Amino acid sequence: MSYQDFLQTYAARILNGTAVTAAQFLFASGVAILAALIAGLGKLSANPLIRGPAVVYIEIFRGTSLLVQLYWIFFVLPLFGLTLPKFAAGFLSVGMNVGAYGAELVRGAIQAVPRGQWEAALALNMTPATRMRRVILPQAFLLMLPPWGNLIIELLKGTALVSLISVADLMFQAKQINASTYLSAQSFGTALIVYYILARFVVTPFMRWLERVMAQRLGRT
């Protein structure tokens, strides 16, 4: 079977898998960004009742394996009465895991905004919430974009693990095709190429574009 024949036979399944991977990626990114923002701000809070949970979340999700987290959320949480569909369990696990790393980026970027900006906002008598929303976060956002680019690519590649709880993503389809044809080089080779194209020609240019747009909004053209 030539590679062309292989593609013709399995293109539909590979495309389906790619669509599921893209959906997992988008949902997981949303979860990661939200979790990172909440936990990153929480970790900076002076209130231990807010800081505590943020630290626990970051420690657990950064300190343990993504695969184990995935299995926990999908196989163990039902024992405690919380059953999630596998699709949701997939993107939640990946998103929460990456969000814990993202939280440190959020915290670091907020702390990297020059002290003079905090002082100028205080001199204008802003409340801490207004200061964060109007002065600090917009500047922190620009600072954290480049490291977020790396993290989002890690997230994309991390979604391949959801195939292990039978979410029919690109990796799952590649494994299925391999199991029925034993064409390992073709199946996994194609998966490899698709992941590379997504990372290199979709995610990276998008993050670069976002960096440019944000830099323009900061007047750094």
Next chain:
Amino acid sequence: MEDMSNYPLELTGPDVPMVRFMNVTKSYGALVVLDKLDLDVAPGEMVTIIGPSGSGKTTVLRMLMTLEPINGGVIYVDGQPLTHMPRGGRLVPADARHLRKVRASIGMCFQQFNLFPHMTALQNCMEGPVQVLGLSRAEARARSEELLELVGMIDKKDQHPSRLSGGQQQRVAIARALAMRPKVMLFDEVTSALDPEVIGEVTAVIRKLVAEHNLTMLMVTHQMGFARDISDRICFFFGGRIEEQGPPDVLFGSPRRDRTRQFLSAVKEAI
């Protein structure tokens, strides 16, 4: 703990100062930066603080802006305690709400301008009035444009700070602080980070404020000629205390203390 019963809950009478430092002490660990400072600034008065670096002059402004907590004493603004608040007939350390209330009468300009880089000059000026004072955007815009006109920056109102020179940024920063309608303006070495040729455009704005507005001002500067021209009083700080103070002509013309003379002649040599 300091005995707070010696401090009045508020200042009353005919000559209430706009700012009063009463027995104010500031230290970083074992290092005492300000030692039992007493300083009054009358309404409408322009007071300039000079002195060698490390003498605590910038700390005076930063404490008044509540950027630095104090370690002893009380600061009053417009008769009200700033660093403390009355509770149960005596003064206790101020909470965030009290600080916000009293801090509203104080505005500050910084050595490094500290404009918000993601906003244009006009947006910088409108930010406080809209977000803090709750003005409508139209009102805030009118007020900001008037002040940008005053500092000669109306032509550049839609520029971001990165497109402005240091002198221009500092003039926008002055307009931004004035937009909050403070009673007391603090200028912390506002010309120190500027190229020599643009210092004049910032000092011109401050001269105009002194001449045309009845603001109380407290300034730290190394521009001795400028300080002499516009100040009502000069305070020479040395080692965390006021070594000597008086009208500019007296302090610059015939200083009484050795340290003042030494400092002034060292400054003259540098020019």
